[in-house]
Amino acid sequence: MPYRTEEDAFGAVLVPQDAYYGAQTQRAIDNFPVSGLTFPTSFIRALGLIKKHAASVNRELGLLDANLAEAIHLAAQEVVEDELDGEFRVDVFQTGSGTSTNMNANEVIAGRANEILTGSRGGKSPVHPNDHVNLCQSSNDVIPSVIHIAALTEIRDRLIPSLTDLHKSLTLKSQEFQDVMKIGRTHLQDAIPIRLGQEFGGYSRQVELGIRRIKATEESLFELALGGTAVGDGVNAHPEFARLVIALISADTGCPFVEAKDHFEAQAAQDAAAETSGALKNLAVSLGKIANDIRWLASGPRCGLGELNLPSLQPGSSIMPGKVNPVIPEVVIQVAAQVIGNDAAITLGCQGGVFELNTMLPVIAYNLLQSISLLTSAASLFAGKCIDGISANSERCASNIEKSLALATYLAPLIGYDRAAEIAKEAHKTGRTVREVALSRKVLSEEEIDRAFAGIYGSG
Secondary structure (H helix, E strand, O other): OOEEEEEEOOEEEEEEOOOOOOHHHHHHHHHOOOOOOOOOHHHHHHHHHHHHHHHHHHHHOOOOOHHHHHHHHHHHHHHHOOOOHHHOOOOOOOOOOOHHHHHHHHHHHHHHHHHHHHOOOOOOOOOOHHHHHOOOOOHHHHHHHHHHHHHHHHHHHHHHHHHHHHHHHHHHHHHHOOOOEEEEEEOOEEEEEEEHHHHHHHHHHHHHHHHHHHHHOHHHHOEEOOOOOOOOOOOOOOOOHHHHHHHHHHHHHOOOOEEOOOHHHHHHOOHHHHHHHHHHHHHHHHHHHHHHHHHHHOOOOOOOOOOEEOOOOOOOOOOOOOOOOOHHHHHHHHHHHHHHHHHHHHHHHHOOEEOOEEOOHHHHHHHHHHHHHHHHHHHHHHHHHHHHHOEEOHHHHHHHHHHOHHHHHHOHHHHOHHHHHHHHHHHHHHOOOHHHHHHHHOOOOHHHHHHHOOOOOOOO
């Protein structure tokens, strides 16, 4: 591979000839290849968005030559449109401020802008990565802003629509199953009968509340740290820079971003990220519970609960022919575990605010955006590949009710708790149903028993 030599404050370094980035990015690539993990496109896109609008505002404020600003704007737009993703190779685990990735963006955009202006790729002239692309900015206010922009846009554009579809699917199943009676269960033991539609209605409500909790975090994400530069006092930034850039970002994304009320809070802490992650974790817990319930309700098909039939997606065993596993519920359960783990990492990361800067920004950003992405995909799969295709095994549901000892509950108001308990125990001991034992003991007439059990086998 041919290389070119570039200089930075630490001396000369070899950079691939076809790269847009420069010496500082190459040093980061060479010096800490920890995980092979890089930031998702949502993060890079938000970073490009800031650089694009920063160039326009700096030109408007008379701080940047119009030709340079236009070239930066065009290059940054290519970043926004994912055309330069291959140039962002810096590992997630890097300097805690995210400076390496900010400089990666500055160098890529400068290198592409220079190509636009001169035909020569890379370098620092006529567009300089620090003096021009990073004008009025610092990694310390850019990266926290990128986290908010990327998280909010991904939540609004992808996660909420996906959850809305899942909520709709669960609601429709709740309505479809409204006349299907089944046994309820508490402590993994038989309880009194309920409607399968009621059970699915509970799941639908969980997702609805999850959407509400996530939307409640949006107001915290609206505030951007731009304008605070190094420590929050805005050194080297024009006083109008942040307000004007944020207005353009808001217009571009459709999100009402605003300048942080207190730049020292916005850069020293990452409480909004912790709040958002908490809501995502709550949603993960909800989806995990729903998926696990559905997995158990579909267990069998002959030796389990067998009250639900799931769509068959693939062979379930490499050794047992005909076996079909609850693939999608298990996918959702694993996603829930990952998101809960991500929240732990984010929580620790948000504790990494020491004095005027949080120095765990990359790990916060990576895990937060991964949680949003995982939940988006899991909710979509859950709705389309599982919930929509579920059917009820009505015969098994009715059979389970008939065999349940919990039916004695309906006799208690008529014959007392103790006598009803005796009937349940005898039914369990003899293998007969509660109805059969009650009739044999003649504690009530057949008509009275029928009235007591009315409505638990179907509509009415």
